[in-house]
Amino acid sequence: MFCKMTKINLSKLNIRKAHELMQNGEVSARELLSFYLGNIKKHEKNIHAYLEVFGDAFEKAEEVDKKIKAGEEMPLLAGIPMGIKDNILIEGKKCSAASKMLEDFVAPYDATVIKKLKNEGAVFLGRTNMDEFAMGVSTEHSAFGVTKNPHDLERVPGGSSGGSAAAVAQQECFAALGSDTAGSTRQPASFCGIVGMKPTYGAVSRYGLIAMASSFDQIGPMTKTVEDAEIIFDAIKGTDPMDSTTSVGDPMSHSECVTSDLTIGVPKEFFFLDGENKGVDKDVEENTKRAIDIFKGLGLKIKQVSLETLKYAVEIYYIITPAEVSSNLSRYDGVRYGLSKNGDDVLGDYLKTREKGFGDEVRRRILLGTYVLSAGYYDAYYGRAQKARNLMKNDFEKVFREVDVILSPTTPSPAFKIGEKVDDPIKMYLEDIFTCAANLTGVPSISLPSGLSGNLPTGIQLMAPWFEENRLFELGKLFEKNQ
Amino acid sequence: MAVSKNEVKKLGQLSRIGIKKEEVESIQGDLEKILGFVSKLKELPVPKGDDLGAVKIPTNNVREDVSDLKGGEYTRKLLEQAPNVENGFVKVKNVLQNDQN
Numbered sequence: 001m002f003c004k005m006t007k008i009n010l011s012k013l014n015i016r017k018a019h020e021l022m023q024n025g026e027v028s029a030r031e032l033l034s035f036y037l038g039n040i041k042k043h044e045k046n047i048h049a050y051l052e053v054f055g056d057a058f059e060k061a062e063e064v065d066k067k068i069k070a071g072e073e074m075p076l077l078a079g080i081p082m083g084i085k086d087n088i089l090i091e092g093k094k095c096s097a098a099s100k101m102l103e104d105f106v107a108p109y110d111a112t113v114i115k116k117l118k119n120e121g122a123v124f125l126g127r128t129n130m131d132e133f134a135m136g137v138s139t140e141h142s143a144f145g146v147t148k149n150p151h152d153l154e155r156v157p158g159g160s161s162g163g164s165a166a167a168v169a170q171q172e173c174f175a176a177l178g179s180d181t182a183g184s185t186r187q188p189a190s191f192c193g194i195v196g197m198k199p200t201y202g203a204v205s206r207y208g209l210i211a212m213a214s215s216f217d218q219i220g221p222m223t224k225t226v227e228d229a230e231i232i233f234d235a236i237k238g239t240d241p242m243d244s245t246t247s248v249g250d251p252m253s254h255s256e257c258v259t260s261d262l263t264i265g266v267p268k269e270f271f272f273l274d275g276e277n278k279g280v281d282k283d284v285e286e287n288t289k290r291a292i293d294i295f296k297g298l299g300l301k302i303k304q305v306s307l308e309t310l311k312y313a314v315e316i317y318y319i320i321t322p323a324e325v326s327s328n329l330s331r332y333d334g335v336r337y338g339l340s341k342n343g344d345d346v347l348g349d350y351l352k353t354r355e356k357g358f359g360d361e362v363r364r365r366i367l368l369g370t371y372v373l374s375a376g377y378y379d380a381y382y383g384r385a386q387k388a389r390n391l392m393k394n395d396f397e398k399v400f401r402e403v404d405v406i407l408s409p410t411t412p413s414p415a416f417k418i419g420e421k422v423d424d425p426i427k428m429y430l431e432d433i434f435t436c437a438a439n440l441t442g443v444p445s446i447s448l449p450s451g452l453s454g455n456l457p458t459g460i461q462l463m464a465p466w467f468e469e470n471r472l473f474e475l476g477k478l479f480e481k482n483q
Numbered sequence: 484m485a486v487s488k489n490e491v492k493k494l495g496q497l498s499r500i501g502i503k504k505e506e507v508e509s510i511q512g513d514l515e516k517i518l519g520f521v522s523k524l525k526e527l528p529v530p531k532g533d534d535l536g537a538v539k540i541p542t543n544n545v546r547e548d549v550s551d552l553k554g555g556e557y558t559r560k561l562l563e564q565a566p567n568v569e570n571g572f573v574k575v576k577n578v579l580q581n582d583q584n
Binding site for chain 1: 486490491494495497498499500501502503510513514516517518520521522523524525526527529530542543544545546557560561563564565566567573575576577578580
């Protein structure tokens, strides 16, 4: 469509290369944007990755082009077209968390990550679909329709950041932001064959992220390559006075990471180096073993480790998060903003608004959270789970004295069929089995494409100690190169 | 884990979520299933009492308790989102009622 572009395959660009081409005038931000908007036009009918494609993207791209023409040296993300998960506020744009409750809600301010990306000159293409309020693993719980997996339209893209993952995989955006409470960037990344990352809890500000479970939520990049994820992470991280849980100062590790000196731990509770692999799909197992062999071939040491508490990760998670959900979502009362339904009295308004506004899964988790927090059950569930969560943190601290990173599959199996698990909450919850420990403990984690099972992508997951993101990026890049 | 129908209704009231009569049974079934599942945690020995284990509690990143917002900067924007507004206030139904009991 543009003669200048004929020599350049825009779908193969990484952020650094795109930046160079834009800065040299070989490709304009407008051309780059046109490529992705063209793909949206072509594929969106089948994929439904977006809840809204913004009308002002060209304006933003042209601003970048103008600055480049004027000789300005632009930041790396300038002109990069990004999809933004529908639970991250962009001032003046709708932000619905894929819920009827917030269908017409307009964000009054920018999330901190958005402010940072705007300063970089990133271009926002639209808001991507997700499970309602980020509760789900398939986008089937979106109030506005399921997103399809670009690798097989009968299958889910994963969730909750399924729209972001599908958009990146289908080249409907250059890169995307997701949020991760139990695996919501990594699991869909694995299902769609891209890179998804969850930063250390406190590394990235949650200000302007619609809260699901505040002691778990982190915003993370979803990208085609590991380096792209690193560039976005570097742009969005940092202390924020508007989020009291962001880390003070600069806790990020700056020590040089010599990858060949690292030891990779494989927890036997997740994955056996030899012997049976209960519950893990055969291809996922083979691809994980191949990944381990690749690292071994590169001189890394591999060690089987044990994390006793991992066996209970999903159970701990599904006690503590519903509790936090029930408290966080109490703000949706139909009084100040969002959906409002008329009842007989004030209480009637609340009951009706929340009955109509929330979908089944959100209601289920609020009720469950209310149960585990209620007098008489608190100690048996919530109190016990908090203690178990701390035991798990201690377990991780101990194991990270023996090994430098922990490796496992990202998910037990590749993308499942739409409708396959939707009626069984437990089956859905078990999707988080390998991913939710990183959120329970707060450690950073990344999912990398590990190969295929038939035509479906599979992923491996790496976890590093708190604020050692650089290990994930360095190992990720190494793996990518040697795949 | 047994959850009674009355408990489901009570949870609905506590969490301010209307539950239709015909939904009670399926919600009851789901909650029982999920509580049964998470109850596996009872196998794991945890410290007694308030001892949470030797975990470092993360420190909060607190700022000065001052606002740098100009007065009224967001008022109009926020009121535009409110479903029911009167004279610059968010309007709700009577909260206090003349109750005889």
